[in-house]
Amino acid sequence: xxxxxxPSTGLPIYLQIQAQVKQAVAAGALxxxxxxxxxxxxxxxxxxxxxxxxxxYLELEREGVIAAVPGGGTFVADGPPGLLKAERVRRxxxxxxxxxxxxxxxxxxxxxxVQLVDEELKAFGGKS
Amino acid sequence: xxxxxxPSTGLPIYLQIQAQVKQAVAAGALxxxxxxxxxxxxxxxxxxxxxxxxxxYLELEREGVIAAVPGGGTFVADGPPGLLKAERVRRxxxxxxxxxxxxxxxxxxxxxxVQLVDEELKAFGGKS
Amino acid sequence: xxxxxxPSTGLPIYLQIQAQVKQAVAAGALxxxxxxxxxxxxxxxxxxxxxxxxxxYLELEREGVIAAVPGGGTFVADGPPGLLKAERVRRxxxxxxxxxxxxxxxxxxxxxxVQLVDEELKAFGGKS
Amino acid sequence: xxxxxxPSTGLPIYLQIQAQVKQAVAAGALxxxxxxxxxxxxxxxxxxxxxxxxxxYLELEREGVIAAVPGGGTFVADGPPGLLKAERVRRxxxxxxxxxxxxxxxxxxxxxxVQLVDEELKAFGGKS
DNA sequence: GTGGTCTAGACCACA
DNA sequence: GTGGTCTAGACCACG
Numbered sequence: 379x380x381x382x383x384x385p386s387t388g389l390p391i392y393l394q395i396q397a398q399v400k401q402a403v404a405a406g407a408l409x410x411x412x413x414x415x416x417x418x419x420x421x422x423x424x425x426x427x428x429x430x431x432x433x434x435y436l437e438l439e440r441e442g443v444i445a446a447v448p449g450g451g452t453f454v455a456d457g458p459p460g461l462l463k464a465e466r467v468r469r470x471x472x473x474x475x476x477x478x479x480x481x482x483x484x485x486x487x488x489x490x491x492v493q494l495v496d497e498e499l500k501a502f503g504g505k506s
Numbered sequence: 507x508x509x510x511x512x513p514s515t516g517l518p519i520y521l522q523i524q525a526q527v528k529q530a531v532a533a534g535a536l537x538x539x540x541x542x543x544x545x546x547x548x549x550x551x552x553x554x555x556x557x558x559x560x561x562x563y564l565e566l567e568r569e570g571v572i573a574a575v576p577g578g579g580t581f582v583a584d585g586p587p588g589l590l591k592a593e594r595v596r597r598x599x600x601x602x603x604x605x606x607x608x609x610x611x612x613x614x615x616x617x618x619x620v621q622l623v624d625e626e627l628k629a630f631g632g633k634s
Numbered sequence: 635x636x637x638x639x640x641p642s643t644g645l646p647i648y649l650q651i652q653a654q655v656k657q658a659v660a661a662g663a664l665x666x667x668x669x670x671x672x673x674x675x676x677x678x679x680x681x682x683x684x685x686x687x688x689x690x691y692l693e694l695e696r697e698g699v700i701a702a703v704p705g706g707g708t709f710v711a712d713g714p715p716g717l718l719k720a721e722r723v724r725r726x727x728x729x730x731x732x733x734x735x736x737x738x739x740x741x742x743x744x745x746x747x748v749q750l751v752d753e754e755l756k757a758f759g760g761k762s
Numbered sequence: 763x764x765x766x767x768x769p770s771t772g773l774p775i776y777l778q779i780q781a782q783v784k785q786a787v788a789a790g791a792l793x794x795x796x797x798x799x800x801x802x803x804x805x806x807x808x809x810x811x812x813x814x815x816x817x818x819y820l821e822l823e824r825e826g827v828i829a830a831v832p833g834g835g836t837f838v839a840d841g842p843p844g845l846l847k848a849e850r851v852r853r854x855x856x857x858x859x860x861x862x863x864x865x866x867x868x869x870x871x872x873x874x875x876v877q878l879v880d881e882e883l884k885a886f887g888g889k890s
Numbered sequence: 891g892t893g894g895t896c897t898a899g900a901c902c903a904c905a
Numbered sequence: 906g907t908g909g910t911c912t913a914g915a916c917c918a919c920g
Contacts, residue, residue, distance in 0.1 A: 386701040386709055390904065397607070404610035427905050443611070466612040470622060476525070477605045478626035482532040483571070484594040488627045494598060495623050498606035499616045518910060544892060555912045560893075568696065573770040576893050577919030581770060590718060646895060653860070660866040672907065683897045688908075699867070704908050705904030713869065722868040726878060733861045734882035735781070738788035739827070740850040744883045750854060751879050754862035755872045772893095774919065811920050 380407060383424050391426055395434035400443060403454060405502045410456035414444055417452075508535065511552050519554055523562035531571060531582060533630050538584035542572055545580070636663060639680050647682055651690035656699060659710060661758050666712035670700055673708070764791060767808050775810055779818035784827060787838060789886045794840035798828055801836075 380402060383394050402408040414420075417435060421428040435452060438444045445455040461469075481491035508530060511522050530536040542548075545563060549556040563580055566572045573583040589597075609619035636658060639650050658664040670676075673691060677684040691708055694700045701711040717725075737747035764786060767778050786792040798804075801819060805812040819836060822828045829839040845853075865875035 385703045385706060385905095386711065388695065388702055388704070390704060392904080397604070400611050401603075401607050404607050430905060433904090441611075461612075466614060467618075467622065470609055470612050470614060470619075471626075473605050473608055474619075474622045474626045475529070477601050477623055478630065479525070479529050479532045480601055481598055482627070482630055483528055483569075484589075484598050486594060486598060488624070490595075491598075491602075491627060492620055492624050494595065494602045495605055496616070496620050498599075498602045499610070499619060502606065502610055513911090520910080546892080557913085558911060561910090563893085567772065574772055574893060575769045575919090576772070576774060577891080578769060579892060583770065590721065593718065593721065641896090648895080653863070656867055657859070657863050660863045674907080685898085686896060689895090691908085697867075702908060703905085705906080707907060717868075722870060723874075723878065726865055726868050726870060726875075727882075729861050729864055730875075730878045730882045731785075732781070733857050733879055734886065735785050735788050736857055737854055738883070738886055739784050739825075740845075740854050742850060742854060744880070746851075747854075747858075747883060748876055748880050750851065750858045751861055752872070752876050754855075754858045755866070755875060758862065758866055769920095776919080814920060817919090 381420070381424065383426060385426070391430050392434040392437070395420075395431065396438055399434075399438055403443060408454045410454050412454045414452040414454065509548065509552065511554065513554070519558050520562040520565070523548075523552075523559065524566055527562070527566055528571060536582045538582050540582045542580040542582065637676065637680065639682065641682070647686050648690040648693070651676075651680075651687065652694055655690070655694055659699060664710045666710050668710045670708040670710065765804065765808065767810060769810075775814050776818040776821070779804075779815065780822055783818070783822055787827060792838045794838050796838045798836040798838065 381395065381398050383391055385391060387394070399408070399414075408414075414435070415423070417428055417431045421431045424431070435444065435446065439446055439452075442455055444452055446452045477495065478491065481494075486494070509523060509526050511519055513519055515522070527536070527542075536542075542563070543551070545556050545559045549559045552559070563572060563574060567574055567580075567583075570583055572580055574580045605623065606619065609622075614622070637651060637654050639647055641647055643650070655664070655670075664670075670691070671679070673684050673687045677687045680687070691700060691702060695702055695708075695711075698711055698713060700708055702708045733751065734747065737750075742750070765779060765782050767775055769775060771778070783792070783798075792798075798819070799807070801812055801815045805815045808815070819828065819830065823830055823836075826839055828836055830836045861879065862875065865878075870878070
């Protein structure tokens with residue numbers, strides 16, 4: 379299993395799981411239709427409480443990243459429901475704002491900040 | 507006062523204050539040497555407890571954004587002590603990673619993400 | 635419990651706790667992964683307010699000495715993230731300066747000062 | 763005047779003055795019998811409150827570093843009253859302990875710590 | 891009057 | 906049960 383979790387970071391475990399699943403999807407390691415490990419299996423693999431995994435899955439489902447088929451397992455969804463581009467941009471802005479502020483606070487230049495973000499994007503391949 | 511706070515966001519109030527102060531500094535609305543509102547005054551303005559403001563200030567001071575002089579008041583600092591560039595970049599990467607992942611999750615293209623970040627940066631003026 | 639606290643020293647209680655924890659870690663009495671007493675338990679043992687312990691723990695966590703896992707407990711961390719040697723030396727200098735000044739003020743010779751510091755270091759074992 | 767003060771460090775101003783006077787004495791820049799600037803003059807030079815200077819002088823006098831002659835000014839004393847060596851060592855130990863702990867916390871080796879302290883001592887010249 | 895520390899006690903998120 | 910946040914209010918150090 380590609381997921382790993384570090385209980386000692388202070389970051390809640392369920393958020394670590396969410397972030398890693400999103401990351402795997404963005405990078406193409408998980409594709410629409412792929413089966414997710416069951417709550418109980420993932421919990422036992424990661425040696426954590428099933429409730430924690432359930433919560434992560436619940437929120438990932440709310441966001442449209444995965445989809446649970448009652449009695450049939452959980453799968454990677456084909457993406458969040460078609461939001462208008464304007465809405466997607468609107469949701470993204472606060473984070474863009476934050477990355478800009480923190481970068482400046484670290485005395486990085488505009489070019490450096492943009493380039494570092496772009497580097498991370500390149501790590502996910504294509505152009506889409 | 508330029509600060510406002512929303513107790514019902516779930517985001518801790520002291521973090522909201524921190525973010526807004528950093529933002530004001532990055533945007534140039536607050537400059538090195540400017541006096542910050544006193545803990546008690548800001549607390550009464552925002553209708554929150556002084557301890558909450560104190561905590562926000564405490565962490566901002568730890569980060570080198572502001573400086574408190576006991577008995578004197580609190581001021582905008584001239585920036586965190588000079589960390590090596592490599593260290594500053596190291597600290598910035600996790601956030602760059604996150605903005606990349608979330609942007610892709612929202613089906614934004616690489617160019618769109620980079621451009622949105624750059625727009626926020628431009629709002630802060632110069633190039634440095 | 636190895637911790638003790640003296641409220642009448644003038645030195646803030648939360649700093650006393652911090653110093654003692656650091657000391658225990660440096661001496662090897664606390665090792666990476668060891669569980670720290672819970673905030674509530676330590677507070678009741680020391681007959682002080684839980685918030686005071688929480689504050690000590692909060693700052694120790696910021697410094698990378700311990701790590702809190704919400705809902706789980708608090709543990710001794712495996713050390714602060716790798717700062718560059720140059721940065722670590724830079725942070726240490728002011729204290730080295732102070733020990734030098736105070737030692738001379740007490741009319742101790744250079745050799746005596748160095749030796750006293752070395753004695754304390756030897757109490758922490760190895761060479762690393 | 764060799765003294766300078768930075769109100770924005772968080773460190774109380776009266777402690778900054780104390781530290782600098784002790785440092786100047788340890789380095790030989792101030793010698794026994796030298797006249798100290800008057801409270802009022804130093805306060806006006808440093809643009810700070812006379813009460814702050816007075817407090818610094820008061821504590822320096824208690825420690826035997828300077829001596830005030832009522833109506834006649836303040837002078838550098840010829841050293842703290844003759845404490846037994848054992849007593850001077852006893853007073854020095856807590857600081858030696860602290861420098862050892864903090865150095866180890868910064869992952870410096872025993873040799874490095876001792877050498878850094880010795881470097882600061884050398885800056886003060888002789889052997890006494 | 892300013893910030894810093896401590897206490898007391900409530901409520902929530904996490905595991 | 907654990908840590909995290911917030912409120913309320915007291916007392917002290919500093920300038």
